[in-house]
Amino acid sequence: MTTRRSAKDKIIIFDTTLRDGEQSPGASLNHREKMELAHQLAKMKVDVIEAGFPIASPDDFNAVKAIAETIKGPAICGLARCIDKDIERCGEAVAPAGKSRIHVFLATSAIHRQFKLKKARSEILKQAVASIKYARTFCDDIEFSPEDASRTEPDFLAEMVEAAIDAGAGTINIPDTVGYSIPSEFGSVIARLYDDVPNINDAIISVHCHNDLGLSVSNSLAAVQNGARQVECTINGLGERAGNAALEEVVMALRTRSDQFGKLWTGVKTEKIYQASRMVSSLTGMQVQRNKAIVGANAFAHEAGIHQDGVLKNRETYEIMRPEDIGLEAVELVLGKHSGRHAFRHRLKKMGIDLTAEELEVSYKNFIALADKKKNIYDDDLVMLAREGMESSMPAYVLDYLHVATGTSTVPTATVRLIKGDEVIQDASCGDGPVDAALKTIERITGLNGKLLDFSLQAVTIGKDAMGEVSLRVGFGSDVISAKAASTDIVEAAAKAYLACSNRLLIKQGK
Ligand SMILES: [Zn+2]
Incomplete structure (x- = not known):
């Protein structure tokens, strides 16, 4: 694109896959996986990486700090409650970054004030202002979120935003925390702030929308059309409950419909989107639905004969984006x-x-x-x-040998040999089918009995000899763990995925 881009028209892409995304059930990442993803986000040129919630655990702190130390380009942000200890820990974690940001949040809606915080409006306002000022002593770039903003009384929200900007917050994030808004309504929340908050032009207005009603991207775009200049989002729309606004959808909508969004632009290198999406699904074990917008396996597949014919004659007959725009054809x-x-x-x-x-x-x-x-x-x-x-290299079980006997007149039986450190353990068991037999044998060896909550099979790459990728979600008591594994043999892929879940459980339990 050759149109001139000005800074005031830039939509800042704030990626929170590592914080909000990682909080989604079963999506937890280890230290190295977080680093790997942070590298990919930097390559994709997102503007801000929210790397974690440093006070939450020593692991979170270390990951945010390591990302701040190594990742160049994007600003590195950490999350903190409006509590001194949180802010200190967060400030320490993000300090090594070239550009660092502290993101403080405090709930402002009546329901949160009354039931969660048990505080009056004036106390909330005072606490937020004090925390923003304190955070400024660690770092110049402060973002403030009035949690549950979309359900906060408009007059109080305006008062809060004005005070936060006065206290030194350069970005004010308006979250639709519970995914309750609809686009026209959320757009007017933003428009109203521009009308009611006198110092609003001293800050960037950001939005953070959840997808409980499937409207997170629509709400984010409505906000952008009403003046928001930062969108918080995640790869594949990962996030708590139904997830967050999907980065790829927000970015591609802005790009594809520039006729509607005027001069607005993002700095994201869209050709990296597909790779990032694959990485996130493979790291978290959370599969992307086939018909998901932009990155789903069917997003660019034309099955109907009449569509194929049209596409062959002129791609634009049925294609509003090109697969290469998201890096799909670069899968070489x-x-x-x-x-x-x-x-x-x-x-x-x-x-x-x-x-x-x-x-x-x-x-x-x-x-x-x-x-x-x-x-x-x-x-x-x-x-x-x-x-x-x-x-x-982890203290984990490795699959050394797997043999499965199965057939129409055979009781499916599996023999499995696992290695853990210097130990070699072998066992055999039968089951209802070959996969069941393999998993039962693994359980006999590890002693970890899980409940299979989800099993899905997908081809990793193209062609008849493609590896089959098995994604599992397994419940071990109250722990739910996801993992994926691939092999040209699907029973082996299932065994490896199950073993990966067991290993993740052991690592989580520190065993
Ligand atoms: Zn969120």
């Missing part, structure tokens, strides 16, 4: 059977994945084995291989 053949260790490592590095020598050895060994079974190895295959390499 990268490596084959004859690629050496060096090329393998180099490609992983380019994808932002750094392995230790031992992990590299395991991944490379599996790569060679895979290349024997399958002609073309794609980026997505590599991510899977790298994941296996990383898991091999």
